[in-house]
Amino acid sequence: MRIAITGASGFVGSALVPALRTAGHEVVRLVRSADDDGDAVGWNPATGELDTARLGVLDAVVHLAGENVAAGRWTAARRQAIADSRGPATGRLCRSLAALPVRPKVLVAASATGIYGDRGDMPLDEDSAHGSGFLAEVALAWEAGTRPAAEAGVRVVNLRIGMVLDRSGGALARLLPPFRLGLGGVLGSGRQWLGWITRHDLVRAIQAALGDERLRGPVLAVAPDAVTNRTFTKALGAALRRPTVLPVPRFALRLLFGAMADELLLASQRVRPTRLLATGFAFAQPTLAQALQG
Template sequence: MRILITGGTGFIGQALCPLLAQQGHQLVLWTRQLKPNLPVGVTDYVQQLDELEPDSIQAVINLAGAGIADQRWNEQRKKLLVDSRVNTTRQLVAWMAKQTLRPQVLVSASAVGYYGEQGDAEITEATPPTPGFTHDLCAAWEAAALEAEALDVRVCLVRTGVVLAPEGGSLKKMLPAFRFGLGGPLGEGKHWFPWIHRKDMARIYTWLLTHESAQGVYNASAPEPVTNADFTRLLGKALHRPTLLPMPEKVLKLLFGEMADLLLVSDRMLPERLMQEGFSFDYPQLDQALKDLL
């Protein structure tokens, strides 16, 4: 297939694009960068959707969005977080509507933030959300993608957990402190941490892309979530370092403001639909994932 990808230069895209190319797909990146550093496997890019040859795209993968944990949140930053996701998705759907031969499938990113604080309850795709900024953001993002269903496009929504790889994301930010023996649990460490190996994350996108029966919402995290305390312990074990220095909740909120909620929210997310429909994780357990990553 010839696949259009947004956000392909990002953390997930850098693992996904080579995998798609290995599977024989042709990849076109939509990017606003003047001279993008194209991921391995990407053969072409456009800066405007109108530059694409009409009816030339068979599938779309939508990963676009400003980094949610890159900066402290204020109203301006929140607006950028929403606009970079929702408006980009709306533009994609509007472009699809202009095509005579429309893409067969849109696989569009969302996030575990859709659910909000859930305590110790297990989260499936049917779990009702708790109101809050991250839920509102994800709900609007998903609604924009679902507009493509009216165009007879199959839509899959990927509610992503914390993606792990040392090259980026949360793990890259954690590693320096942990390697110096300064890592520790956040707050009381009892909140649940829905993690996933980046290789499995990329494989989920390719699986949803090619399984024609796949449609709707999918939780994308490993089948064995852990608490923050257990994650801390296993990361310290993998690095052969102590993890004795907790970060109190008050300090986190002082340092990060409202964004501290991202670090303290409890989401025991399970990939129920992926498991029921036959997806198999290469890294279902955190200790084996960290061993591979580190």
């Protein structure tokens, strides 16, 4: 397949691109800056404009781009950038894809488990209602942004991604230094559930979504074993052979991270990947112990 990817330079994209190439696909990186070389094609998220002269005919698009949610405190400007780069930018991209003379057959678009808000111990899957809060609203608009593509006949898969684990980046790379110093500890009550997936399995899930016609609409990209923050903390401490006895109280998290603490660190989402499992998708790293090895 000839596959275009937005956000190709990111934590997920940088693993996806070589994996797709190894599998024999042709990859076109959709980049925001014009001064790129080689296989890159220009894309302007502010207008939706694509460099159609260089784009060629696409079989598929993987849309990963978006302002990093965890990069800093959610000031008004950052909230704006996070929101604008999701729903509205996705809508513009999808209108451009719908207008292509030959449309791609499939769009795999990132979304996030944040769409469920804060739901305590309630088991959640793709049939569960969305939640409330900033991230839930952002994710809802993000998925709605793909509608122009779906309405034009493109098979759209909205991958609701959980915390992506790989030691080279993302949340785990931030957690490793304090945990290695023995400063890791449960966040708040530690009872909040979190859905996670290894980057390796996420790349495989994206490949499954590209190829499996049964997948359409919301699809949870999380391992089957959601854990509480307490279980996660203990497992990471055990993997590093370090103590995790210092809890970080809720008020301290709020002081450090502001509103982000409640939605990203303390919100509870007990998610299960019902749709992926129904297709027979086999996780290479289904348990947290496997995910935290190496």
